[in-house]
Amino acid sequence: MFSLTKPIMLKGIAIAGVLLGSIINTALADNPIIQTLYSTDPAPFVYNNTVYLFTGHDETGARNYDMRDWRLYSSTDMVNWRDHGVILSLKNFSWAKADAWAAQVIERDGKFYYYVTVTKSSGGYAIGVAVSDKVTGPYKDALGKQLLSNNGIDPTVWIDDSDGQAYMYWGHNGPAYYVKLNRDMISYSGSIVGTTVQNFIEGPWLHKRNGTWYLTYAGSGGSNEDIKYATSTQPTGPWTYRGQVMAPQGRSFTNHAGIVDYKGSSYFFYHNGALPNGGTYARSVCVEKFSYNPDGTIPKLTMTDAGAPQIGTLDPYSQPVEAETMAFSSGLITAAKIDGTGGGIYVTSISQNDYIKVKGVDFGTAPGAASVDLRVAAAASGGKIELRVGSQSGTVIATCAVDATGGAQTWKTVSCPVSGGATGKQDLFFKFQGSNYNFDWWQFKRAVA
């Protein structure tokens, strides 16, 4: 497996982009969830019938834990994830200088609060909080200074459904600390309390289910971290150790849990080093579906390539589907438009045989799809997008030439006929031929029966 670094020119600014290489054996895998960059520290958040997955980001080929921004992805089927790009960056905290580490977003009274770990300009770790009126941002530093500045990392926040009190936990190589957040979510009252949690290292994830509080965390699992958990009848402990959720596996020293329920099932997010050239400083977020045991305990989980099963199907007709909606991809990265219209994410760094897999697209009964619109931009002609079903080498249902549009940021819609097999539920592959064009969205049109 290989990795190439390609500089991408956008408006004359060179952005170091990194290709994660072609992934041959994992064409049918859906873990890791994100292949366009190395992602870390998953913080899933269910809102408006959607899973919003907030992550950190390991810069590639860089020094140890070189992390500068946070990313957002979303899904309604647990398999096809849409990339929302950089959602927050170190630059948004004027008092921070490095280490965009673990973070979590929660909602209260229609506002979204984003708790982050950073290193202060003056040195030492701190927890900051950003706020937005929308889950997808923009998020703004709520305080202009740290919320907590006692060298704490890895904040996790939960609001008790019984009395509305919010609790924030954090910690690293010692007790798991907590404090009560005030109703405004950007200040706290009472003292900081350290609780004893067996073998706690870092990365706490606090949640409450059916009257039981769960504190899930990275512990020492031997050479690498494992995920363990403890429970309590109160948010403040004492915490009873319940065992290991996930043994060390894969190629990353750290792990970090995120647990949510969505559409009637439970999901466990974590990270490992499973992408090509992955490892301790090049991690990737993954997900597994699980069921709590009848007594409320969490079963032991194993990292898989398959990931969670798809919920439902993807509708290719009713609205444009962002090209950065992917079950899997190879060789591609995403970027934000710089066009004065408030951005928007697109797929770029396209080269020969790169591909996007979109899982479980429902083309409906025969005659199925008649044509497909692709929104593209190309400085030069010569590109071609093949649409295949079943696999990367499956039946070609459309071939769309990408001719010069007037520039790499000049977007045009290309319409291509669809033939032979675009009916029923299919995994759809966009297989790229040629290079150096950009892809924004796609939408199929039904054949008239």
Ligand SMILES: *[C@@H]1O[C@H](CO)[C@@H](O)[C@H](O)[C@H]1NC(C)=O
């Ligand atoms: C909820 O999701 C729907 C469908 O995606 C979207 O149209 C709507 O704007 C979202 N509402 C909020 C408050 O985010």
Ligand SMILES: *[C@@H]1O[C@H](CO)[C@@H](O)[C@H](O)[C@H]1NC(C)=O
């Ligand atoms: C966050 O920082 C980025 C990069 O400097 C900037 O473009 C963006 O406007 C900032 N967001 C807010 C809400 O200030």
Ligand SMILES: *[C@@H]1O[C@H](CO)[C@@H](O)[C@H](O)[C@H]1NC(C)=O
């Ligand atoms: C919730 O906990 C009670 C015992 O406290 C148990 O009887 C019940 O089955 C649990 N419900 C679920 C959904 O796990």
